[in-house]
Amino acid sequence: MLSTTPDRAAAATGTPSRPRPSRRRVSTSRWVLRLVALAYVGLLVALPVGLVLWRTVDQGAAAFVDAISGPEAIAAFRLTAIVAGSAVLVNTVFGVGAALLLARYRFRGRALLDLAIDLPISVSPIIVGLALVLAFGWTTGWFGPALQNAGLQVIFATPGMVLATAFVSLPLVVREVLPVLNETGLEQDQAARSLGANAVQRFVRITLPTIRWALAYGVVLSIARTLGEFGAVRVVSGNVGGQTQTVTLLVDERAEQFEPGAYQLSVVLIAVAALCIVVISLLRPHGKDG
Amino acid sequence: MGIEARAITKRFGAFVALDEVNLTVASGQLTALLGPSGGGKSTLLRIIGGLEEADSGSVVIDGVEVSGIPPQRRNVGFVFQHYAAFKHLSVYRNVAFGLEIRKRGKAEIRQRVTELLELVHLEQFADRMPSQLSGGQRQRMALARALAVEPKVLLLDEPFGALDTKVRKELRDWLRRLHDEVHVTTVFVTHDQEEALEVSDSLVVINAGRIEQVGSPNELYDHPANEFVMGFLGPVTRLGEHLVRPHDIEVLTADSTGAVPATVRRLARVGFQVRAELHTAGAQATNGDPDSVPDAAEFDTAVQLTRGQADALDLQVGSRVWLRPSQHASVLAAR
Numbered sequence: 001m002l003s004t005t006p007d008r009a010a011a012a013t014g015t016p017s018r019p020r021p022s023r024r025r026v027s028t029s030r031w032v033l034r035l036v037a038l039a040y041v042g043l044l045v046a047l048p049v050g051l052v053l054w055r056t057v058d059q060g061a062a063a064f065v066d067a068i069s070g071p072e073a074i075a076a077f078r079l080t081a082i083v084a085g086s087a088v089l090v091n092t093v094f095g096v097g098a099a100l101l102l103a104r105y106r107f108r109g110r111a112l113l114d115l116a117i118d119l120p121i122s123v124s125p126i127i128v129g130l131a132l133v134l135a136f137g138w139t140t141g142w143f144g145p146a147l148q149n150a151g152l153q154v155i156f157a158t159p160g161m162v163l164a165t166a167f168v169s170l171p172l173v174v175r176e177v178l179p180v181l182n183e184t185g186l187e188q189d190q191a192a193r194s195l196g197a198n199a200v201q202r203f204v205r206i207t208l209p210t211i212r213w214a215l216a217y218g219v220v221l222s223i224a225r226t227l228g229e230f231g232a233v234r235v236v237s238g239n240v241g242g243q244t245q246t247v248t249l250l251v252d253e254r255a256e257q258f259e260p261g262a263y264q265l266s267v268v269l270i271a272v273a274a275l276c277i278v279v280i281s282l283l284r285p286h287g288k289d290g
Numbered sequence: 291m292g293i294e295a296r297a298i299t300k301r302f303g304a305f306v307a308l309d310e311v312n313l314t315v316a317s318g319q320l321t322a323l324l325g326p327s328g329g330g331k332s333t334l335l336r337i338i339g340g341l342e343e344a345d346s347g348s349v350v351i352d353g354v355e356v357s358g359i360p361p362q363r364r365n366v367g368f369v370f371q372h373y374a375a376f377k378h379l380s381v382y383r384n385v386a387f388g389l390e391i392r393k394r395g396k397a398e399i400r401q402r403v404t405e406l407l408e409l410v411h412l413e414q415f416a417d418r419m420p421s422q423l424s425g426g427q428r429q430r431m432a433l434a435r436a437l438a439v440e441p442k443v444l445l446l447d448e449p450f451g452a453l454d455t456k457v458r459k460e461l462r463d464w465l466r467r468l469h470d471e472v473h474v475t476t477v478f479v480t481h482d483q484e485e486a487l488e489v490s491d492s493l494v495v496i497n498a499g500r501i502e503q504v505g506s507p508n509e510l511y512d513h514p515a516n517e518f519v520m521g522f523l524g525p526v527t528r529l530g531e532h533l534v535r536p537h538d539i540e541v542l543t544a545d546s547t548g549a550v551p552a553t554v555r556r557l558a559r560v561g562f563q564v565r566a567e568l569h570t571a572g573a574q575a576t577n578g579d580p581d582s583v584p585d586a587a588e589f590d591t592a593v594q595l596t597r598g599q600a601d602a603l604d605l606q607v608g609s610r611v612w613l614r615p616s617q618h619a620s621v622l623a624a625r
Contacts, residue, residue: 187374190341191432193361194368195388195439205387209378 067264095173129235176218298347367436375420538619
């Protein structure tokens with residue numbers, strides 16, 4: 001997460017001392033590069049997102065309020081909050097634990113765990129959803145019937161959606177926290193031990209403050225990722241309006257059936273994502289001290 | 291009392307870091323563990339502190355068997371080579387850490403931390419963060435932090451190893467004076483013989499997982515038990531069948547009983563000293579072939595002289611002289 005800082009510093013100090021090529025060539029290549037980059041980002045990102053925003057504004061404030069305050073929309077917002085919140089919580093706890101395990105202990109299967117953590121990022125969410133149905137499906141799944149008998153429905157219910165969302169965002173916290181732990185090493189922890197601190201005291205007083213910015217960064221990334229999750233959730237949720245429909249699923253349904261509200265709901269998701277990006281960029285410079 | 295390590299063995303895979311090591315450290319003394327890196331001295335220190343567990347053997351601190359007791363309940367102070375400062379806490383909070391863990395009262399903590407910061411001359415830096423301190427200041431902070439909990443023993447692992455030469459010298463003088471004031475049983479690890487000779491009351495030379503010799507710095511310097519200890523504590527040269535320190539060789543201009551004839555091959559002046567490299571009669575060429583004539587640059591004995599001595603003897607390259615160990619020289623038979 002710090003990779004941009006040295007570059008920026010190098011650019012700031014290095015550029016003036018470097019011998020300047022002729023002005024004309026610099027400005028030509030600079031203009032071409034600038035044009036290409038802007039056109040690329042413009043066509044790919046700004047234009048489509050802008051169109052969504054424009055459609056929303058075009059349809060007016062009343063349509064916006066209607067779209068986000070209907071019973072299905074409110075149920076979807078609530079479910080998204082529950083699913084994303086639980087998944088982020090689970091991944092934060094797991095992420096910190098796994099990072100500590102990988103950074104501080106050598107054990108059998110360590111390399112395997114390290115690899116497995118990255119798997120969810122590379123596997124398509126649809127496949128994640130199908131795999132979860134296979135494992136937890138209530139009639140055919142491996143654990144499904146047993147859990148069903150115990151009164152817990154996983155697939156086509158909130159637990160399954162939390163699992164699917166947690167799965168796809170699994171590496172985000174681990175991969176932020178692990179490098180910081182590796183870089184910090186064990187000495188501070190050992191010093192705290194020799195001063196009488198037990199495991200809990202060391203975690204709260206030493207480890208947590210050390211990783212706090214990386215952890216916050218990982219959590220914000222996870223929030224952004226979990227709010228937008230669609231594929232895996234679609235497979236495991238059953239997509240029942242008002243019951244197992246998250247905001248992304250609702251947007252999909254509204255758009256497919258040419259019902260109003262898709263753009264307005266999208267704008268809410270875009271706004272939250274934009275907020276996450278702002279928070280991340282605010283956290284970045286702090287990463288240096290922490 | 292003090293520290294007793296009994297038959298400590300520690301392996302890392304196939305590598306034997308410590309091989310049945312027995313060591314007694316007297317209470318209140320400043321003891322140095324000296325040896326080359328990888329010799330096992332840091333491992334022994336970490337086992338005493340509980341940061342590493344021995345495969346076999348036991349550690350007794352102040353009469354209490356501590357093997358199996360985790361470091362947080364051993365009441366030892368530990369100082370690391372790279373300071374291990376708590377980076378997110380101020381100097382004051384770093385020193386207060388152990389007392390806060392022990393849930394001492396605010397007023398008591400304030401008083402004790404202030405005292406300690408004065409002791410290590412950091413009173414005006416209390417509110418700084420460790421990143422705003424120099425290396426030497428950080429290490430003094432780490433010492434104050436370790437002393438805050440009134441440990442039974444203070445363990446220092448290459449405490450000055452990461453500092454530059456000038457700060458090292460200042461800090462080791464300061465450590466000596468600090469120990470004279472505080473009198474806590476202290477063990478420090480170093481690979482720097484000068485540091486060990488200068489600071490310690492007692493010296494333990496460790497090599498390849500074994501203790502080579504234990505004694506006062508002067509004892510070890512003057513009466514090394516073997517070639518390794520002699521070589522590790524100072525310069526060694528060969529004189530005929532013996533190993534001698536280069537400054538313990540007398541240079542004579544005439545034959546005398548027990549003296550070995552030699553030819554000066556090279557003279558080098560280093561400041562106020564002169565180093566003479568000589569070839570003794572009867573010495574073999576370094577290629578081991580008794581018949582080959584040693585070439586002109588070869589020498590087998592080095593002698594350290596003051597400039598005055600060298601001038602008085604009128605030494606020149608090619609001069610013929612006689613060498614013998616001086617009266618109080620430490621001499622070992624060469625293998």
